[in-house]
Amino acid sequence: MRRGIAVSPGVAIGTAYVIHEIFVNPDTKRLEDTEITAELASYETARDKATADLRALEKKVDAQVGHDEATIFAVHQQILRDPAFTNKIRNWIVEEKMNAGAALHRLLGEYTAIFSKTKDAYLREKLDDIRDVIIRVSSHLKHSKSADKMVEGPLILVADELLPSQAVALGDFDVHGIVTQAGSQTSHAAIIARSRGIPAVSGVKNMLRKVKTGDTIVVDGRAGCVEVNPNAESLAAFRKLEREFFDLRDQLATNRDEKAQTKCGTELRLEANINGVSDAKAAAAMGASGIGLYRTEYLYLTHSDLPDEDEQYEVYRDIIAASPNHNVTIRTLDIGGDKTVAYLGHDHKEANPFMGWRSIRLSFEHPEFFNTQIRAIVRAASEFPQGTARIMFPMVTTVEELRKLRSMIRKAYKTLTARDIKVKELLFGMMLEVPAAAISIDTMLDLVDFVSIGSNDLVQYLMAADRDNPKVSHLCQPLAPPVLRVLKHVITACNESRTPVTVCGEMAGKPKAFLLLLGMGLRRFSMSPAFVPSIKQLASQISIEEAESIVATVMKFKTTAQVKKYMTRQIEQVAPNLAILDSN
Numbered sequence: 001m002r003r004g005i006a007v008s009p010g011v012a013i014g015t016a017y018v019i020h021e022i023f024v025n026p027d028t029k030r031l032e033d034t035e036i037t038a039e040l041a042s043y044e045t046a047r048d049k050a051t052a053d054l055r056a057l058e059k060k061v062d063a064q065v066g067h068d069e070a071t072i073f074a075v076h077q078q079i080l081r082d083p084a085f086t087n088k089i090r091n092w093i094v095e096e097k098m099n100a101g102a103a104l105h106r107l108l109g110e111y112t113a114i115f116s117k118t119k120d121a122y123l124r125e126k127l128d129d130i131r132d133v134i135i136r137v138s139s140h141l142k143h144s145k146s147a148d149k150m151v152e153g154p155l156i157l158v159a160d161e162l163l164p165s166q167a168v169a170l171g172d173f174d175v176h177g178i179v180t181q182a183g184s185q186t187s188h189a190a191i192i193a194r195s196r197g198i199p200a201v202s203g204v205k206n207m208l209r210k211v212k213t214g215d216t217i218v219v220d221g222r223a224g225c226v227e228v229n230p231n232a233e234s235l236a237a238f239r240k241l242e243r244e245f246f247d248l249r250d251q252l253a254t255n256r257d258e259k260a261q262t263k264c265g266t267e268l269r270l271e272a273n274i275n276g277v278s279d280a281k282a283a284a285a286m287g288a289s290g291i292g293l294y295r296t297e298y299l300y301l302t303h304s305d306l307p308d309e310d311e312q313y314e315v316y317r318d319i320i321a322a323s324p325n326h327n328v329t330i331r332t333l334d335i336g337g338d339k340t341v342a343y344l345g346h347d348h349k350e351a352n353p354f355m356g357w358r359s360i361r362l363s364f365e366h367p368e369f370f371n372t373q374i375r376a377i378v379r380a381a382s383e384f385p386q387g388t389a390r391i392m393f394p395m396v397t398t399v400e401e402l403r404k405l406r407s408m409i410r411k412a413y414k415t416l417t418a419r420d421i422k423v424k425e426l427l428f429g430m431m432l433e434v435p436a437a438a439i440s441i442d443t444m445l446d447l448v449d450f451v452s453i454g455s456n457d458l459v460q461y462l463m464a465a466d467r468d469n470p471k472v473s474h475l476c477q478p479l480a481p482p483v484l485r486v487l488k489h490v491i492t493a494c495n496e497s498r499t500p501v502t503v504c505g506e507m508a509g510k511p512k513a514f515l516l517l518l519g520m521g522l523r524r525f526s527m528s529p530a531f532v533p534s535i536k537q538l539a540s541q542i543s544i545e546e547a548e549s550i551v552a553t554v555m556k557f558k559t560t561a562q563v564k565k566y567m568t569r570q571i572e573q574v575a576p577n578l579a580i581l582d583s584n
Contacts, residue, residue: 005185011222014156015153047137055077085133108130112131156175158211178192199220215228218238262540266523277318287532287533333363334395374408378391449500
């Protein structure tokens with residue numbers, strides 16, 4: 001039994017699948033003498049295609065973002081032209097009769113071993129460049145081995161960290177659970193797992209040393225435990241828990257057409273956080289009333305190229321079309337911190353990227369790039385006159401930023417009108433994540449149509465603790481008394497000014513936190529689609545008066561432990577059947 005961080009509740013049992021074997025999984029069969037020439041040609045073709053990709057991407061980024069940002073792709077081309085790189089591949093194909101995929105995999109292993117010995121941050125970043133180049137060339141090889149032919153599901157995905165670009169491939173596999181060595185409750189792996197209702201545990205140290213593809217593995221996403229090759233008695237116990245989890249999930253899914261309301265009849269809006277069209281469809285299937293947060297950065301993070309205005313417009317249009325009631329809040333690019341793209345600069349070199357050059361700060365520095373996204377969003381929203389489309393900006397800190405953003409929106413309207421494109425004005429909102437904005441929220445409310453609280457970042461900024469740093473992540477507690485006080489302050493200010501306010505951070509879908517937010521006066525919640533049915537059920541089992549009484553008691557507590565202990569008892573009393581869905 002190995003312990004980590006519980007990030008997505010439920011229990012799953014399946015066959016372990018180590019993620020590098022999915023994305024870099026060469027055929028190790030030796031070549032025949034008659035196959036060597038063809039294999040060399042296959043490698044050269046793949047190399048030429050990768051070079052063409054990089055050349056086109058360099059040109060596109062140079063034109064749309066800037067020359068400095070495009071240089072990374074020139075560097076990648078230099079790596080491909082390096083004789084030491086290509087000669088090794090050729091030699092292994094000819095002399096050791098390796099296929100090109102296996103040779104590339106071996107080369108990556110060699111570079112990894114070399115660079116892992118250095119403490120120089122610059123040299124370590126060079127390894128990332130080499131890895132990107134190798135993966136790009138590998139993707140063009142004709143005989144890449146298909147992972148779904150190697151191991152049958154249900155699968156438990158095991159990785160060091162699940163990257164957004166890798167998440168695209170998950171739809172091709174029967175994934176029932178996810179385990180990562182790195183990450184936290186708000187990591188990419190956690191967000192993806194929760195959006196799909198997949199049990200997951202992150203932060204399991206040395207997991208890749210203890211498991212290999214083909215092992216039987218158990219994931220308990222509520223207790224934060226992982227067990228490899230359990231004995232018969234343990235396996236039987238976990239299978240019972242797994243059945244209970246899936247039975248409850250199936251039972252709750254039947255409430256999709258019921259109203260979201262409390263026991264006393266107060267109506268609520270339960271919306272969904274999504275990353276793409278498949279999530280929007282899942283939100284509709286789960287009974288969400290709309291999309292409270294569409295994270296547009298996943299379009300960039302999973303796109304092999306820089307999406308232009310037309311490409312973005314088509315994606316945003318498809319998102320709105322697939323969303324419940326065509327009701328969508330679209331957040332502009334939230335890149336930075338733990339999410340980076342090469343063509344927007346090397347912000348990952350910052351000493352403290354979460355508090356640095358990210359989100360709208362980065363967007364302001366690339367106004368044409370930013371304006372392109374705004375125009376694409378406005379165009380897509382205008383296709384649905386009966387829908388409710390909103391545009392939201394992340395990491396707003398000052399009143400001056402809001403005024404600048406409003407000016408950019410007006411400019412987008414004028415530009416599109418001049419192009420004879422019919423424009424529908426969007427509701428304008430801010431994502432509240434920065435403590436400065438929370439403290440001075442009353443000065444900002446006359447500049448916005450709505451507020452959405454991003455509790456993930458707000459918590460780490462309030463607690464001065466990087467949520468992805470295992471040394472301090474224990475401080476990132478959404479139920480910490482200081483966090484609850486700030487949330488109550490913001491919700492009260494918004495309600496008094498009649499400004500719609502939503503919590504779209506991960507705490508909105510957690511039963512304990514939901515009861516507290518409800519008692520603070522929140523009536524709009526946005527969460528992973530898979531959590532909508534359980535929160536709808538929980539809401540129906542409590543009145544506003546009861547929730548307010550719970551908050552009155554909790555606000556007297558001084559420690560997080562007191563809050564957690566008390567809220568655990570409340571959940572057991574209000575909805576004992578839902579306790580299995582609340583991660584510890």
